[in-house]
Amino acid sequence: MVDRLVNSEANARRIAMVESCFGSSGQPLAVPGRVLVGEGVLTKMCRKKPKARQFFLFNDILVYGNILINKKKYNKQHIIPLEEVKLESLEDDGQLRNGWLICTASKSFAVYAATSTEKQEWMAHINKCIEDLLRKSGKKAVQVHAAVWVPDSEASVCMHCKKTQFNVISRRHHCRKCGAVVCGPCSSKRFLLPSQSSKPLRVCLTCHDTLSRLKAQQLNSTNAAGITPISPDGIRDGAKDRSGSADSSGEEDSDEEDESNAGRNQGDAAAHEEVNFTPCFPHTIRPFSPTLGQDVLSRFFSLETVSCLM
Numbered sequence: 001m002v003d004r005l006v007n008s009e010a011n012a013r014r015i016a017m018v019e020s021c022f023g024s025s026g027q028p029l030a031v032p033g034r035v036l037v038g039e040g041v042l043t044k045m046c047r048k049k050p051k052a053r054q055f056f057l058f059n060d061i062l063v064y065g066n067i068l069i070n071k072k073k074y075n076k077q078h079i080i081p082l083e084e085v086k087l088e089s090l091e092d093d094g095q096l097r098n099g100w101l102i103c104t105a106s107k108s109f110a111v112y113a114a115t116s117t118e119k120q121e122w123m124a125h126i127n128k129c130i131e132d133l134l135r136k137s138g139k140k141a142v143q144v145h146a147a148v149w150v151p152d153s154e155a156s157v158c159m160h161c162k163k164t165q166f167n168v169i170s171r172r173h174h175c176r177k178c179g180a181v182v183c184g185p186c187s188s189k190r191f192l193l194p195s196q197s198s199k200p201l202r203v204c205l206t207c208h209d210t211l212s213r214l215k216a217q218q219l220n221s222t223n224a225a226g227i228t229p230i231s232p233d234g235i236r237d238g239a240k241d242r243s244g245s246a247d248s249s250g251e252e253d254s255d256e257e258d259e260s261n262a263g264r265n266q267g268d269a270a271a272h273e274e275v276n277f278t279p280c281f282p283h284t285i286r287p288f289s290p291t292l293g294q295d296v297l298s299r300f301f302s303l304e305t306v307s308c309l310m
Contacts, residue, residue, distance in 0.1 A: 042064075050096075062082055158181070171183075189203060
């Protein structure tokens with residue numbers, strides 16, 4: 001069963017289709033043992049507003065990107081290793097329904113499905129893949145995860161000083177440690193968070209004081225013992241920066257789509273060869289209702305089939 005699915009022509013063809021849809025802007029996805037488990041459109045909470053993103057669930061990674069032409073062309077590809085992921089369900093809040101958090105060491109964000117059934121299926125399949133990966137590798141789940149950024153729309157004033165009102169001159173910034181929306185003076189300090197970047201990142205004054213105090217305490221307690229210090233975000237000093245290999249957390253939300261560029265890209269993609277993007281292994285897939293009014297469905301194997309893939 002494993003060999004038939006993992007090495008099947010259908011699986012290879014559909015992975016190749018995903019690569020083709022990202023084009024030169026994406027990374028190669030075909031590696032030995034990788035299987036496309038499911039796909040669908042989810043609403044990702046970006047820093048400015050919620051936006052539709054195309055997600056592809058493989059048995060070892062989660063891939064998502066911006067939609068340029070539905071089912072044909074995507075860009076700004078992001079690859080998240082599943083063994084670093086932790087999911088957390090969100091309570092429904094007004095129009096924001098059927099959501100959950102996708103948390104990693106380098107970046108965390110909220111996504112929303114069209115229905116509660118679709119949410120349950122996404123979370124069940126992702127958790128199953130994570131469980132199987134950790135069991136197979138013998139690794140432990142990642143304990144430290146990046147903070148979820150507070151959306152810009154939820155903060156009209158600085159969340160640190162409670163005074164500065166945001167406008168064209170006073171811009172919003174995000175603390176990379178706690179995710180709060182803060183003004184420039186309240187986020188003038190930077191601190192090294194190795195799980196997110198090899199360079200010091202913007203943090204609010206409160207987090208900077210806390211991180212600096214923790215680092216000083218750790219240096220005092222470890223110098224005498226000759227132990228390699230561990231940074232306040234749980235990564236040993238000198239450890240390899242992981243931000244470049246998966247999902248990075250830069251100065252801006254890295255998958256925010258510039259509207260003018262999007263329009264130009266759509267025009268450039270008009271001559272792109274049409275891809276007949278059929279469901280993954282249609283004999284074993286249950287279709288779900290369309291997401292965000294589009295004709296892209298979330299499609300998955302049964303959980304029993306996913307278990308056989310590992």
